[in-house]
Amino acid sequence: MPVALENATRVIGLLMHSYKEYVALMELHDIVDRDKxxxxxxIFVGKIYQRPPLRSSVKRSLRIKEIYSIDLLEFENRHVLFKVRCESGTYIRKLCHDIGLLLGVEAHMRELRRTMVAHIREDLPIVTMHDVSEALYLLNRYKDDTLIRKVVLPGEYIVAHLPRILIRDSAVDAIAHGAQLAAPGVVAVSDDLKKGERVAIFTLKGELVAIGKSAMDLEEVLKSEKGVVVNIERVVMQPNVYPSLWKKSKKEQAI
Structure with a gap:
């Protein structure tokens, strides 16, 4: 379960709404053939219709969700262990129920474990609350930040799966004050940039400035000398961290 601190809370939603991977244990109500x-x-790989179960925190309206992959890990008697990668908001217990209906024997979910959220996987370093407590003690008592740097990752790690754009120092403060990113402020763009997709905007030092949606594809950005490149959705960096080199209106200057 990723936990965000301070300014990182502004972008933690990107993980919560990204694709997920689970390992689930399903129990069938009768014996079935493995091949079947x-x-x-x-059949359930791809876009499926799904209505949230009775015990859920959302409205029980019919929705379309996508299952990217289902892999059978173990199958013994009536117990099925499988791994599924799916779109955010997919209910795995409902998936188990629907698989059972199609098999004609019914089924229910016994156990569930989330193993990945976007690029954050279960096999990466994971810390416990005890680790956090120890790190804080060493920091407060001995001013030793070695462990806290291992326990708390930079907020930039949250958006590591997004295409990135590096911008000039002169454009940073303008974006921090709510301006859109224009072509003159762009220094470099990652090769996977696509129009209409979410991107992360960084300083030349690798500091996260903001999140937005690209208004141009890669070729357009490389050729453009003017125009909006990214429509900003969420500003992460505080204003005035970088020097203000943009022109302010008279009203702003008076304030």
């Missing part, structure tokens, strides 16, 4: 099970599970 595999065949039925393949």
């Amino acid at each position: 099970l595999v065949e039925v599970m393949k």
Whole structure:
């Protein structure tokens, strides 16, 4: 479970709404053939209709969700262990129920473990609350920040899966005050930039400035000398961290 601190809370929603990976244990209500099970599970890969279960925190309206992959890990008697990668908001217990219906034997979910959120995987370094407590003690008691730097990752790690744009120092403060990113402020762009997709905007030092949606694709950005490149959705950096080199209106100057 990723936990964000201070300014990182402004972008933690990017993880919560990104794709997820789970390992689930499903119990079938009767014995089925392995080949039939595999065949039925393949049917659910792709876009599916799903209505949230009765015990859920959202409105029970019919929705379209996407299952990217389903892999059968173990199958013994009536117990099925499988891994599923899916769109955010997909209910795995409802998926188990629907698989059982299609098999004709019914089924329910016994256990569930989330193993990945976007690029943050279970096999990466994970810390406990005890680790956090120890790190804070060493920092407060001995001014030793070695462990706290291992326990608390930079906020930039949250957006590591997004295309990135590096901007000039002269454009940073303008964006921190709510301006859109224009072509003259762009220094470099990652190769996977696509129009209409979410991107992360960084300073030349690698500091996260803001999150937005690209108004141009890669080729357009490389050729453009003017125009809006990114429509800003969420500003992360505080204003006035970088010097203000943009022109202010008379009203702003009076304030």
